[in-house]
Amino acid sequence: MEAEENRQEEEYLTFYEEEPEEEEAPVEEQQESWKVLIVDDEDSVHSVTRLVLDNFEFNGRKLSLYSAFSQVQAMDLMRQHPDISLILLDVVMEAHDAGLTFVQYVREELKNKLVRIILRTGQPGRAPERQVIVDYDINDYKLKTELTADKLFVSVVTALRSYEDLLALVKNEQGLEQIIEASAKIFQERALQRFAEGILQSVCKVMSWKLEDFSKDSAAVLFASVQEGPFKAMIGTGQHVPLQGKLLEEVEDREMRELVQAAARERKTKYEGNNVCLYIEVDQQLSYAYLLHRKKALGDWEKYMMEILVHNMSIAMNNISLTDELEATQREILFTLGEIAEARSKETSDHVHRVADYCRLLALKAGMPEKEAEMLWLASPVHDIGKLAVPDRILNKPDRLDDREYEVMKDHARAGKEILRNSKRFVLKAGAIVAGQHHERYDGKGYPEGLAGEGIHIYGRIAAIADVFDALASDRIYKKSWDMERIREFFEAEKGKRFDPWLVDLFLGNMEEFLEIKKRYDEAASNTME
Structure with missing residues (x-):
């Protein structure tokens, strides 16, 4: 032989x-x-x-x-x-x-x-x-x-x-450190320059763009709004240098104005042709619209990665006043999220944001301290990071998976845990738990380890409900969304089987607040379609 x-x-x-x-x-x-x-x-x-x-x-x-x-x-x-x-x-x-x-x-x-x-x-x-x-x-x-x-x-x-x-x-950490360092002194001209450079550097490294292009064929301009006031151009590169100091309404380029206005109105990153406007909200007092002009339009994968980057930039700046440990954790989570490069699922980035918000709300309803609930919110976006190990043909298959394909898909939970488990940071340890346990079942019939009951960490039990709720309530490439009555019946039937019955009662008893989160994202998506 x-x-x-x-x-x-x-x-x-x-x-x-x-x-x-x-x-x-x-x-x-x-x-x-x-x-x-x-x-x-x-x-x-x-x-x-x-x-x-x-x-x-x-x-x-x-x-x-x-x-x-x-x-x-x-x-x-x-x-x-x-x-x-x-x-x-x-x-x-x-x-x-x-x-x-x-x-x-x-x-x-x-x-x-x-x-x-x-x-x-x-x-x-x-x-x-x-x-x-x-x-x-x-x-x-x-x-x-x-x-x-x-x-x-x-x-x-x-x-x-x-x-x-x-x-x-993996190379995005340096740009993020500039963002964090500059955010505390954002109104000083020198710090503002570093802040703008830090964002641009992070974007270029994540997207594999060349930084020098933004002084040639590409261009960037940073707008800032204080206390919901008018946006003003603070820093510009390339062809946008002359815009520095102008109010948005004074900008002659109508498409640019409308794109920044749409991003501010919908409070999310927007795309139009070769332009992308990153919307970064620090808090209710300060927000940024960073408009980038590229030689060519962004693809689906680039948009997905841009959404994750902006989400984590917002987290970084929102938590700028936390302890040194949290700052270090924040830097590391973006570094580790770099490994999501092969995330090729066709789900929209809103899935990541919705699941994070659902996890935080359910954690608070369960009596989790606010700081810990916030950490779970930071960790939950990596719940499916292990899908980088799943081939495209399985990940994006529109039909039901066969037995062999399903076994490959199931391995993403183990892979996600392996990616994160060696970190010494609390938030990434939490991420390893969420990634590894969000497909465990309360009755012990889940995967990858067959954990049962309270042997499943509460992070995993919370994430399981948040992830399944979002999957059922949203359109996927292989199914249409379910109506709310059907979703309620499903969770009632799965109490004590798939899900922690106590957490299910909390979830169903506060369903209106979860639907409010969903409504907010649905409305933003609807505005995008108009």
Whole structure:
């Protein structure tokens, strides 16, 4: 059987035959090139891979290919180049599990969670797909016999896009620190300049935009409103520099005026063509409208990530007067939320905000101290962060999932907990609980751990109700929203089964307040459609 597998691998490789390369050093570096490590003990695999990826370019950047012919060589190259974006990895080399041991080294010893790993094997019997996917932190699994040139190209593009998203989000902390530092002295001109720069820097890092573009083809202008007064342009870049000091009503560009007015009226970020207006409300006394003009319009994913960034900017500034611990926590939560780069669900960002608001309200009704309820509000937006591990075809499938797909989907709870569990910050510890337990059931029939009753943390029990309520009350790609009477009947029927009966009674007994939250978001969405 092993001989047959080897023969199939050789047949796959015969479409390109050449003498093995004597030079094992990486190809000449391109500026800002993607670093890709090929790990395989067969010369022909390296040759074929280099041929297929010759002249490869993604987002204006070429590849720098590195070759390792053993686990030891691969480990050495990863130590030398921690910024490698992608590893194309064989399993069987000097040992039958050399590739898998290397994966553990990268993830556990080097603590490198960013690099994308595609496992390529010609001997699937040595590394069964299900077992490997479950036991090892890899991002894709391919049989060499099925990996055509086109499929390899697609796999590399997908992996690099994922890596780019993760890396961009991880880098947002510096911009956030500028925002926090400047917010306390916002009326001093120098602090205001830093505040505007901090927002722009955060946005550019999260969205993988170039900061220097905003002094050339793109432009930005920060408007501020004090005590619900008129908006005034405070700081401008690029073509918007002349707007500095002008009231919004004095701005000649009608589309700009209307976009800022719509954002202020609806108290949310708005998009129109190539313009985006970030609405950031500090408190009832101060709000900002930050208008960005781009060379091209934002895509759905960019809008989703922008909403999360703005939400957390607002949280940061609302809590500027809290303790140093909370400030540090706030910075870290945005840093960790960077890992949501692969969140590809088609749900609107309002789901995150609604669930957060529902969790806080139910926590207060349950007698939770206000500060702790606020922490749960901060933590709850990451309840589905583990969905970054779920493939698009499952996450956005409009039909009912089959059994195998459902098992993959269920794993997002475990993955979310793993992402957050090592933090020392209270809010992220709370996030790990919410992510890991919001699909547990009161009767013990939930997942991932089958916890029951009060063995489920109250954060998880609260989030379970908030998440399911929002899912039932909202349209999804696979269903229409339920009416309120049907939702009430569902929660009554699930008391003591799916949900904590005490919390269900609190929820149903205060349903009007939860519906008021929903109404607020529905009205904002309706205004957007007009």
